[in-house]
Every structure is written in C-alpha cells, then in structure tokens.
Amino acid sequence: MSVDQHPRAGGAEGAIDVDDPSVPQFDLVRAGARRDGVEIVHYAPRFPVRGTKVEKRIERTIALLLTLSGLFAFGGVAAYIFWPFQYEPGPSASKLFTPLFGLGLGGALFLLGLAMVVYAKKLLPEEIAVQDRHDGPSPSDEQRMTSATLLNMVDETGIRRRPLLKAAILLPAGGIGVAAVAPLIGSLLKNPNDGHILLRTGWDPANNNGQKVRLTRADGTPIRPEDVSVGGQMTVFPGIPGGATNQYADSPVLLIHLREEDAATLRANIEKAQQTNSHPPVVQGMWGNFVAYSKICTHAGCPASLYEQQTNRLLCPCHQSQFSITNQAIPIFGPATRKLPMLPLELEDGYFVAASDFLEPVGPAYWERP
Amino acid sequence: MSAARKRRRMDLARMPGAVAQGVDERFQVATPLRRLINKVYPDHWSFMLGEIALYSFIMLLLTGTFLALFFDPSMAETTYEGSYTPLRGIQMTKAYETSLNLSFDVRGGLIMRQMHHWGALLFMAAIVVHMFRIFFTGAFRKPREFNWIIGLLLFWLGFFEGFAGYSLPDDALSGTGLRIASAIMLSIPVIGSWATTSVFGGEFPGTEILPRLYILHVFLIPLILIALITLHIFLLVKQKHTQWPGPGRTNHNVVGVRMFPNFGMKAAGFSMIVFGTIALMGGLLQINPLWLFGPYRAEVVSAASQPDWYVMFLDGSTRLMPAWDIHIPIGDGYTIPALFWPTILLPGVLTILPMLYPWIEARLRKDRQAHHLLQRPRDVPARTALGAMAIAFYLVLTISGANDVVAEKFDISLNAMTWAGRVGLLVAPPLAYYVTYRICLGLQQHDREVLAHGVETGIIRRLPDGRFIEVHQPLAPLDEHGHPQIEYAGAPVPKKMNRLGALAPAVRGFFFPVEKPAPPTPVSPTPVSPAVAPAELEESREGR
Numbered sequence: 001m002s003v004d005q006h007p008r009a010g011g012a013e014g015a016i017d018v019d020d021p022s023v024p025q026f027d028l029v030r031a032g033a034r035r036d037g038v039e040i041v042h043y044a045p046r047f048p049v050r051g052t053k054v055e056k057r058i059e060r061t062i063a064l065l066l067t068l069s070g071l072f073a074f075g076g077v078a079a080y081i082f083w084p085f086q087y088e089p090g091p092s093a094s095k096l097f098t099p100l101f102g103l104g105l106g107g108a109l110f111l112l113g114l115a116m117v118v119y120a121k122k123l124l125p126e127e128i129a130v131q132d133r134h135d136g137p138s139p140s141d142e143q144r145m146t147s148a149t150l151l152n153m154v155d156e157t158g159i160r161r162r163p164l165l166k167a168a169i170l171l172p173a174g175g176i177g178v179a180a181v182a183p184l185i186g187s188l189l190k191n192p193n194d195g196h197i198l199l200r201t202g203w204d205p206a207n208n209n210g211q212k213v214r215l216t217r218a219d220g221t222p223i224r225p226e227d228v229s230v231g232g233q234m235t236v237f238p239g240i241p242g243g244a245t246n247q248y249a250d251s252p253v254l255l256i257h258l259r260e261e262d263a264a265t266l267r268a269n270i271e272k273a274q275q276t277n278s279h280p281p282v283v284q285g286m287w288g289n290f291v292a293y294s295k296i297c298t299h300a301g302c303p304a305s306l307y308e309q310q311t312n313r314l315l316c317p318c319h320q321s322q323f324s325i326t327n328q329a330i331p332i333f334g335p336a337t338r339k340l341p342m343l344p345l346e347l348e349d350g351y352f353v354a355a356s357d358f359l360e361p362v363g364p365a366y367w368e369r370p
Numbered sequence: 371m372s373a374a375r376k377r378r379r380m381d382l383a384r385m386p387g388a389v390a391q392g393v394d395e396r397f398q399v400a401t402p403l404r405r406l407i408n409k410v411y412p413d414h415w416s417f418m419l420g421e422i423a424l425y426s427f428i429m430l431l432l433t434g435t436f437l438a439l440f441f442d443p444s445m446a447e448t449t450y451e452g453s454y455t456p457l458r459g460i461q462m463t464k465a466y467e468t469s470l471n472l473s474f475d476v477r478g479g480l481i482m483r484q485m486h487h488w489g490a491l492l493f494m495a496a497i498v499v500h501m502f503r504i505f506f507t508g509a510f511r512k513p514r515e516f517n518w519i520i521g522l523l524l525f526w527l528g529f530f531e532g533f534a535g536y537s538l539p540d541d542a543l544s545g546t547g548l549r550i551a552s553a554i555m556l557s558i559p560v561i562g563s564w565a566t567t568s569v570f571g572g573e574f575p576g577t578e579i580l581p582r583l584y585i586l587h588v589f590l591i592p593l594i595l596i597a598l599i600t601l602h603i604f605l606l607v608k609q610k611h612t613q614w615p616g617p618g619r620t621n622h623n624v625v626g627v628r629m630f631p632n633f634g635m636k637a638a639g640f641s642m643i644v645f646g647t648i649a650l651m652g653g654l655l656q657i658n659p660l661w662l663f664g665p666y667r668a669e670v671v672s673a674a675s676q677p678d679w680y681v682m683f684l685d686g687s688t689r690l691m692p693a694w695d696i697h698i699p700i701g702d703g704y705t706i707p708a709l710f711w712p713t714i715l716l717p718g719v720l721t722i723l724p725m726l727y728p729w730i731e732a733r734l735r736k737d738r739q740a741h742h743l744l745q746r747p748r749d750v751p752a753r754t755a756l757g758a759m760a761i762a763f764y765l766v767l768t769i770s771g772a773n774d775v776v777a778e779k780f781d782i783s784l785n786a787m788t789w790a791g792r793v794g795l796l797v798a799p800p801l802a803y804y805v806t807y808r809i810c811l812g813l814q815q816h817d818r819e820v821l822a823h824g825v826e827t828g829i830i831r832r833l834p835d836g837r838f839i840e841v842h843q844p845l846a847p848l849d850e851h852g853h854p855q856i857e858y859a860g861a862p863v864p865k866k867m868n869r870l871g872a873l874a875p876a877v878r879g880f881f882f883p884v885e886k887p888a889p890p891t892p893v894s895p896t897p898v899s900p901a902v903a904p905a906e907l908e909e910s911r912e913g914r
Contacts, residue, residue: 036408038628041618054884080478087453087474098481102653105481110646116639124632131410131624133610135513135740190572192563197573235669245447245461246575249549252669295669300553300688300709301574302546303671317671318550319689320774320784333785337693337708364553365695365707366562 033129042128058122062115069111076104198366202238202248203343204357214239215255215292215345215352222351225290228257233307235295238354250362252295253343254305254314255352256325262312263289265326273328281359282328285344287352292343293329296363297321299336314340338365411633412613412626416503418640423496425644426489427599433486433652434588440476442468443538443584445577454661462540462665465580469539470661485652490532492648494680497525505757507744509612511737515728517605520598522725527595529680534587536678538580543658543675545666549574550688557707558714575666615743615860622742682771683764687712690770690791748817749860751810755803762802766794817863821845821856827867843867 016023016031026043033040047055079100084093137143159166192198200206203213214222216239228234233256237244243251258266266286273282285292293314297304302318312325313332321336323329329340341362344355361369381388394400411417444464450457452467454474472479501521504510510518533551537544552574555566571578610624619625627633651657664670677685688709696706731753732738747754769776770791777784820826824842831841845864846856877883 032404033408033628036405038408038410040628054878057884085477087455089455098478098484099653101478102481102484102649102651106646106648106650106653108646109642109649113639113642113644113646116635116642120632120635120639124635127627127632128625129408129410129628130618131408131610131626133622133624133742135609135622135742188568188571189564190567192567197567198563237669246545246666246668249574249668300550302549303669305669305671317675317774318546319685320788321693331693334788335688335691335693335708335712337695364556364709365705366556366566367559367704367706368563368702369705370702 037132037134039130040127041130042126044126046123046126055123058118062119062123065111065115065118069108069115072104072111073108074104076101076108079104198363199361199370201357201362202240202243202251203253203354207238207240212346212348212353212355213243214348215253215354216243218244220244223255224350225257225288225347225352228255228290230257230289231259231309232257235305236292236352250294250296252303253292254295254307255290255292255345256307258289258291258325260289262326263291266291266328269327283342283344283359285342285355287345287347290345290352291325292345292352292354293323293325293340294343294358294362295340297336298331298338298340299334299364301363304340407628407630409607409629410624410626411629412611412619412624413633414614416507417611419496419500419503421637421640422644423493423500424599424603425641426493426496426648427595428641429489429645429648430486430493431592433482433489434592436482437472437479437486438588440468440472440479441465441538443580445540445575445580457661457664460665463580465538465540466660466665469541473661481649481652484655484657485648486535487657488651488655489648490528490535491657491678491680492644492651494525494528494532494678497521497528498680501525502757502761506747506754507612508741508750508753509744510728511741512728512732513609513740514605514612517602517609518728519725520602520605522721524595524598524602526721527591527598531587531591531595532678533681534583534591536681537583538587539658539660540580540666541660542663542666542670542672543660545575545668546671546675547677547681548579548666549668553709554713557709559704559706559710575668610742612742612744619743621740624742676772676775679768683767684713684717684771686767686770686773686791687716689773689788690767690795692792743860746860746862748810748813751807751814754810755807758806759799759803762798763795766791766798770795816865817858820863820865821858822853824854825865825867 016027018028018031030040079097083097083100085097086094088094138146154160159169205212207213215236216222217234218237220239220243222239223234223236233254236253236255238248238251240248242248263286270282270284270286274284295303295305297316297318299316299319299321302316304314304316304321304323306315306317307325308315314323314325314329315321316323316334316336319335321334322332323336323340324332328342331337331339341358341360343358346353346355442464446464447461448464448467450460450462450467450470452458452471452475454470457470469483472483474480504518504521533547537548537551552566552570555569556562558565567573569579569582570576571582611626613619613624613626616625663672676682691708691712694708694711698704698706747757770787773787773791774784776782777787824844827841827843829841830838832838844854846854849855878885
C-alpha cells in the first residue's frame with residue numbers, strides 16, 4: 001500500500017486537523033514537512049507485501065552482519081587481553097598482536113557499518129522529497145531596516161562629529177595590538193648573528209680552548225691517516241664534548257682517502273681554480289691524498305653522504321644534488337648551487353686536526369649569506 | 371495495591387511523551403527538531419567524499435588523544451632501555467624513546483600509532499578527491515565561493531598538521547624532514563635567517579622545536595581545523611547541498627531523501643565503514659616503522675627517504691628545480707636561494723590561484739547567477755581541461771618526489787628521471803589540457819547523437835528492400851521527420867537500451883533465484899531510426 005496514493009489534502013496543511021486524534025500519523029508527518037518547505041512526493045514501503053522470501057532473506061543478511069560484527073568485536077577484545085604483545089626478537093606470536101586486534105576492531109566496525117547501509121538501502125521505505133531552497137538575498141525591506149540599524153549604531157556613538165575622539169582611539173587600538181603580539185614575538189625572536197651560529201661550526205678552535213679540533217669518530221676516538229684505506233671514506237666529528245651529537249648538527253664531515261690519480265686531479269683542479277678564482281673561496285685543505293668535505297648539503301641541509309666510489313661523486317639522497325669529489329665538491333647535477341665547504345686538514349701528533357673552521361658557511365643558503 | 375500498580379504502568383507508557391513535553395516547555399525544540407529531521411539531502415556517490423575526510427578527522431582526534439597520553443615531545447637526551455633490543459643502550463631524545471615505547475611497551479599503542487598515520491593519509495586523500503569533485507562539477511560557483519576557500523584552507527592546515535605530526539617522533543626520517551623545513555624557512559628573502567633561528571630557538575635542531583610543534587599539532591591547529599570544519603558544515607547546511615540535474619530538479623529546490631532516518635542511517639553506517647577501514651589498515655598494514663630508522667642524527671640519511679604522499683609534490687618540485695640562485699650585488703651581496711622558488715613561491719601560487727578561481731571564472735563567463743545545479747565535467751570543457759592540466763602538473767611533481775625509487779626499481783638513470791620530470795612538467799600539462807578538451811567535446815557530441823537518434827540496441831534489422839539497419843531506441847516521441855523531440859538537460863543520457871520489449875528482466879538472487887521469473891513479454895514492434903512509419907511497416911508485413 002503506497003502512501004502517496006492518498007488524495008492530496010488540497011496542497012495546504014490547513015486541510016487536516018492536527019489536533020484530531022484520528023488523523024493518521026503519516027498525514028501529520030507530511031503536514032509537518034510541508035510546513036518546513038518539504039514535499040514528500042513519493043513514499044512507498046520496500047515490501048508492499050509483508051514477510052516475502054526476499055524480505056526475510058535481507059533481514060537474515062543484516063542479522064548475520066550484526067552477529068559477525070559483535071563476534072569480531074569480542075574477538076578483538078579477547079586478543080587484546082590474552083594475546084602476548086611484548087616485543088621479542090625474531091619470529092614470535094607477539095608480532096600478531098596488532099594485526100589480530102586490528103582485525104577484530106576494524107572488522108567489527110566495518111561489518112556494523114555494512115549492516116546499517118544495507119538496512120537503509122533495502123528496508124527503509126523508498127522516498128523522494130523535494131525541499132524549497134529559499135536562496136538569494138533577504139527581502140529588500142529587511143535589508144534596508146538592517147542597514148539603517150547598523151548605520152544608526154555608528155550615528156549613536158556620534159564618532160563622526162567627534163574628530164578628537166576618533167584620533168584618540170587610534171592610539172590605544174594600535175598600542176594594545178602591538179602590546180598583544182610583543183610578548184610572543186619578543187620572546188621568540190632570536191638574532192641569527194648572535195655568536196654567528198649560522199657561520200661557526202664545532203670545528204672552530206674557540207670550542208676547544210683555542211686548540212685545533214681533532215677529527216674523531218662518533219665515539220670520540222681520534223683518527224690517524226692509516227685508519228682510512230685508499231678509496232675509503234669515514235664520517236668524522238669535531239673532537240669536542242658533544243661534538244658527535246645534534247648540538248653540532250652542522251659539523252659532520254666526510255673524510256675521504258683519495259686514490260693517487262684522483263688526488264692529483266683534485267690538486268690540479270684546485271690550482272686551476274686558484275688562478276681563475278672560480279667557485280670562491282678556493283681552499284687548499286688537503287693533507288696528502290686526504291680531503292674532508294662538509295657533509296651538510298648546501299641545498300637543503302640533508303647529509304650529502306652517498307659516496308659513489310666509481311664516479312667520485314657525493315650524492316644527496318633528499319633531492320639528488322651531486323658533487324664532484326675531485327673538483328672541490330662543486331655541484332654537477334641537481335638543485336644545489338654551491339660546493340660543499342672543504343675542511344682544511346692538518347696532522348698533529350699523528351692525528352688529523354682541522355687547521356681552522358670552514359672558510360665559508362656550511363649548509364643551505366639564505367638572504368644575507370656572505 | 372493493584373490500583374497503584376496500574377497507575378505506575380500507565381505512567382511508564384506515558385513517560386516518553388511526558389519527557390518530550392518537559393523538554394519542549396524548557397527549550398522549545400519541536401519546530402527546529404522537525405525541521406532538522408525533514409532537511410532534504412540529495413543522493414549521489416560523489417557526495418560522500420567529504421564525509422570520508424570528516425570521519426577520518428574524528429578518528430584522528432580519538433587516536434591522537436590516546437597517543438598524547440603516552441608521548442613526550444621533550445628533546446632531552448636519554449639512553450633507550452625499552453624492550454626493543456636492537457636499539458638498547460643508544461642515545462636518543464625522549465620524543466623518540468616515548469615513540470618507541472608506544473610501539474612496543476604500550477599495549478595497543480602500535481595500532482593506535484598506525485591508525486593515526488593511516489587516518490592522516492586518508493584525511494588528506496579524501497580532501498583532495500573531494501576538491502576534485504567540487505572543482506570539476508562547478509560546485510564552487512556562487513554562492514559557495516567561501517566554502518571553497520575554507521576547503522582550501524583545510525587542505526593547507528591538514529598539510530601542516532600532518533607535517534608537524536610526522537616530525538614529532540624524532541626518528542631519522544622525521545628529523546631529515548625537519549632539517550629540510552628549516553632550510554626552506556632559511557630561504558625566505560630578507561627574514562629567512564631571523565625566522566628560522568626564532569622558530570628553532572637558535573641553530574637547527576636545538577631543543578625547542580619539538581615541544582613547539584607539539585603544541586601546534588595537538589592544540590592550535592586542531593582547534594582551527596575544528597572551527598573551520600564547523601563553519602564548512604554550517605555553510606553547507608545553510609546554503610543547502612548542490613544536486614545533479616534530473617527530473618524535477620531545478621535551481622530552486624533540493625530533491626532527495628530526508629535527513630532522518632534515510633540519510634542519517636546511511637551516513638552513520640558509512641562512518642562506521644570508514645572507521646573500520648582505518649582500524650583494519652592500522653592493524654594489518656605497517657606504516658612508518660620508526661624503530662628501523664633509528665634516532666635522528668644530522669649525518670645519517672638513507673636513500674628513498676620520502677615524505678608522506680601529500681608532501682611529495684613539494685619534494686618533487688624541489689628536486690626538479692634547476693640550480694638557480696639569484697644574487698643581488700648590493701652592499702655585501704644578497705641571495706635568493708634556488709630553494710625559495712619551488713618550496714615557498716610555488717605553494718603560495720598554488721594557494722592564491724585556486725582561491726581566486728571562482729571569481730576569475732565568473733568574470734570570464736560574465737556569470738553573476740547563483741548555481742545549485744551541478745555541471746557535468748564534459749559540459750564545461752575549458753574548466754575540466756584546466757583541472758586535468760593541474761592534475762598533470764601535480765602528478766609529475768609527485769612522481770618526481772619519488773624519482774629515486776622509480777629510477778631504482780625500473781633501472782633508469784636517476785639524472786634521466788630528473789630531466790624527464792623537468793621536461794614533463796612543461797609538456798604534460800598542456801597536453802593534458804588538449805586531450806581532455808577533445809574528450810569532453812567528443813562526449814558532448816555522443817550525448818547529442820543519442821538524443822537525436824536514440825540508443826543503439828545492437829539489433830540489426832533487414833528491411834524488405836534488402837537494406838540492413840541498426841534498430842535505435844528513441845528517448846522521446848518522434849516528430850514528423852522521425853527525430854525525437856528532446857533537449858539536452860545537463861543530465862546523463864541513457865546509452866543502454868532498456869529491456870522493454872527485448873529481453874525478460876533478470877531474475878533476482880545471487881546463488882539461486884529468490885523469485886519466479888516473469889512470464890516472457892510479447893515482442894512489440896520496436897521503433898527504429900531513421901523511423902519507418904507504422905503504416906509502412908504494416909504494409910510490408912502484409913506484402914509478405
């Protein structure tokens with residue numbers, strides 16, 4: 001029995017008596033909807049004949065989904081309580097804790113959602129309702145009265161004919177505005193030129209009571225030339241307290257022991273650069289066949305640490321800038337524009353030290369970078 | 371005694387009514403409540419994309435609150451002594467240590483972490499696809515321009531929220547991301563170095579940045595997100611939903627189902643499906659196994675370090691950017707780093723342009739009307755092609771964000787991938803524009819053809835004079851020239867014949883029939899196009 005077959009009550013809600021207890025419930029629904037600007041134009045039960053095989057089947061399907069959802073939920077809770085979750089090295093049952101709990105929780109939620117959607121699509125009555133939009137601007141008389149009210153608000157203050165007050169208000173308005181942001185900006189503001197934090201690194205002898213800083217491994221042990229084999233490389237840190245920590249994040253250096261012919265190429269390139277003054281500043285910082293480059297990419301600051309022994313390149317894995325080891329680490333591909341700074345090497349008591357700090361700023365460029 | 375019991379029973383039956391009466395006496399809810407229940411929602415699958423974002427956001431709030439109970443953003447150094455043996459004895463920050471504890475020592479902590487991460491990826495994906503829907507159907511047009519802008523802001527807020535969250539665990543990957551972020555900040559002309567040292571409280575990384583990101587991530591940005599989402603939905607309700615053109619649908623009405631029970635039950639069910647999907651992903655699919663990366667150290671990085679997918683397009687633009695620093699030879703000399711263009715300027719343009727797009731399009735089309743009916747993408751070829759162009763641009767950047775992985779997996783030179791990206795970025799978008807434009811025109815033409823000649827049925831008929839014609843099923847009654855009188859209405863045109871007079875309807879049931887097959891319908895003479903007059907048909911039949 002399709003309800004929309006009912007004769008329309010003349011299109012007006014007034015045609016039914018809302019207080020009459022004998023009025024069918026749906027007529028009240030329809031009348032209420034009309035009052036809300038909604039016309040229910042089609043409304044029919046999915047199953048005009050109750051209890052057909054199809055309807056029963058859908059009911060059974062939904063019941064099954066709900067039952068499974070509940071079982072998954074309790075299964076997940078059981079896994080959460082009883083399954084071991086502590087990490088053990090190697091294959092262990094605890095590795096299944098997260099998948100099992102996820103399966104229980106996720107399965108329960110998913111099946112519940114499925115049951116609800118099937119219920120809505122298969123069992124709720126078919127319906128087409130049409131609502132009026134009532135869009136567009138407010139009626140023009142409303143607009144006029146509101147704008148009059150707003151304008152009157154300004155007139156009531158009389159601010160227009162009181163220029164002294166108008167001017168006087170600006171001062172506290174600006175002042176309080178500045179006062180409100182002052183604590184935030186003032187406390188956060190930090191001058192980058194204080195102590196030249198963008199220019200100095202851990203290799204500055206000032207960090208080591210004026211002594212030249214040793215090249216050390218992460219554990220702090222100093223390095224002798226024979227520790228790095230020919231063609232090999234090693235990440236080294238300034239030999240000062242905390243030198244290998246993120247406190248000196250701009251200081252890691254790649255120490256490379258070049259092969260004889262590569263070292264000769266680099267020496268020739270440096271000499272050529274000194275004559276033509278290309279890629280300034282030119283640093284002659286090699287010690288024997290050893291050279292040390294800053295590991296911090298001049299593009300975005302990632303460690304440019306992938307050492308290609310065959311092509312003598314350093315590759316930064318973040319944005320693929322490539323630097324030529326045998327030519328002062330100038331960029332030869334990718335977005336980097338400047339060479340990796342070279343750390344001038346020296347030998348003291350048989351151990352490597354930095355002759356000085358880097359002669360140019362390490363890492364990414366910025367506006368006032370010298 | 372029995373009388374008292376009787377009265378009590380009657381009271382119970384009356385209770386809901388009495389409670390409702392009491393509530394209404396105090397709050398006068400009868401009218402607004404009924405209005406809410408009766409609010410009409412149009413139905414289309416593409417309208418649920420924004421819902422996915424909303425439900426993912428709810429999941430993010432829930433899982434995020436759980437994580438906050440155990441996470442400590444402190445950058446103080448400590449030695450790991452937790453249950454994950456490979457990292458025992460290693461120096462790390464409290465942030466990384468508590469992230470590891472969440473993964474190994476908090477019961478159910480790992481799934482919450484993974485659900486939070488998957489939820490964030492899904493949130494951003496749903497926002498992007500939802501924006502495609504809005505753009506390609508013209509739903510951003512007047513009066514909805516401001517909701518379009520709010521949507522864009524939600525995308526960027528989600529972007530920063532996601533990046534902040536990605537940075538918090540302080541593993542090697544997130545630290546590298548933060549290092550790049552600091553370089554990007556440094557590259558801003560004039561104020562770059564001041565801004566960076568101020569944000570980081572000194573030199574990168576310092577000890578301030580994670581606690582600062584944490585308060586942004588768990589308080590400030592979510593607060594703004596919630597406010598904007600609320601405004602977004604309020605405007606949606608106030609302006610009412612757009613709808614596709616169709617029978618009875620006009621610019622002045624909404625045709626659909628009422629909010630309760632029909633729309634409400636579907637939406638609630640769908641929210642459970644989204645929650646369930648996130649939980650299943652969090653449980654079954656590993657994401658961000660940060661114990662494998664180790665703590666962040668300035669000198670450690672690995673190949674194939676990719677950010678989350680929604681940041682990848684900026685990573686790609688950074689990779690493709692040629693090494694062009696601009697030097698300004700005034701005084702000591704100033705630099706605009708190459709990094710500035712793809713990471714600050716490009717996102718700036720990508721924010722401003724789409725924000726202004728609704729007004730740009732309205733001006734170009736001289737269109738000041740309010741629009742509540744959606745447009746099919748094919749009907750506005752220029753806009754659709756522009757969108758395809760933007761997607762092509764975005765895809766080239768996103769793929770380039772993983773060009774090292776592509777190079778490795780397909781054994782292509784890395785430098786070749788970079789060059790392919792640079793060339794592709796210039797070539798692919800115009801190509802996408804042209805191809806999309808042509809496809810739109812082709813689809814339009816096919817719609818008009820079907821309207822003029824009817825649906826192709828695939829039935830070949832031999833005429834008495836020996837000719838073969840394909841039978842077309844017209845969509846409207848024919849005029850005297852044998853053409854259907856029907857205008858294109860902006861709605862999909864049926865392109866499959868209906869079964870009337872051709873085949874019996876299929877029997878319902880998946881494994882076995884659940885109803886009796888209908889009796890075969892007698893084959894009626896199908897109208898053909900070019901139409902043969904019925905009288906002529908009769909003649910030819912009699913002639914046989």
